[in-house]
Amino acid sequence: MIALAAFDMAGTTIDDRGAVYRALERAVVETGVPVAEQDLQAWMGTEKRAAITALIELGGGDPGAPADKVDAAFERFQTILHELYAAEPPVAVAGVPEAIARLRASGIRVALTTGFSRDVATAILDRLGWRVADEGAVCTVDALVCGDEVAQGRPAPYMIHRAMEATGVLDVASVLVAGDTVVDVRAGVHSGAGITVGVLTGKLGADAFSGLPCTVLGSVAEIPDHLATRRAD
Known part of the structure; x- marks a missing residue:
């Protein structure tokens, strides 16, 4: 039972309405790397800092340079998501x-x-x-x-x-x-x-x-x- x-x-x-997808993609793209749709889908549902780290690497970037890159991208993810949710809850x-x-x-x-x-x-x-x-x-x-x-x-x-x-x-x-x-x-x-x-x-x-x-x-x-x-x- x-x-x-x-x-x-x-x-x-x-x-x-897909806001998490859009916010995560935008936050990673803003670090200067592309995000492939299949990679984005593969990392959906995971902890978001881990997802950002992986997506930067998959896009050919270095998540450790500068040292605060992932933290900054995570903050952008949260900001973008808040904006999207405010526009369309x-x-x-x-x-x-x-x-x-x-x-x-x-x-x-x-x-x-x-x-x-x-x-x-x-x-x-x-x-x-x-x-x-x-x-x-x-x-x-x-x-x-x-x-x-x-x-x-x-x-x-x-x-x-x-x-x-x-x-x-x-x-x-x-x-x-x-x-x-x-x-x-x-x-x-x-x-x-x-x-x-x-x-x-x-x-x-x-x-x-x-x-x-x-x-x-x-x-x-x-x-x-x-x-x-x-x-x-």
Whole structure:
């Protein structure tokens, strides 16, 4: 039986209309290197400083020269993302707040995991009226784990394990992980989660998850019914 559902944020539970992609690309391009679309996609879902470092290297640049290049690019990423969100605020993926409420009502704890730093993640949740452990919120989750709070971000499993720690879940086989990128799915697989789900609310189609040991669903909104069907079987 599933005790914890760990969901990615942008593209999975939150529709930011591709703002993270655009902000990350612009911040790296401003360092003087090109960003290939396939490289950008490969690093989506990861901790953003790690993504910036990798994308600069992939573009032929040196992330260590000058020494503050990555930190400066990360600050630009945050500034650009704030501007994009101010112009077009993120919204919940359709049906997701209701799905989260259904899961929690059934006794399943829900955590959000993200490659954002906590200040960025909480600012997004504040815009939506979502809260951690606040039953009076528009949408309530039980924990938030961010990429800068663990030793290594996705595809490492540590955010999922930290979510287990935060919610008191002991058995990783009782965890469901869902995300819209390949690194989200790989993190779920690496964690040993009982169920790993790739969702199609981001930039990827079902073929992107081909060959990975995961279930593909249209959206997190489908997960309560998916679990009910599994229990019936």
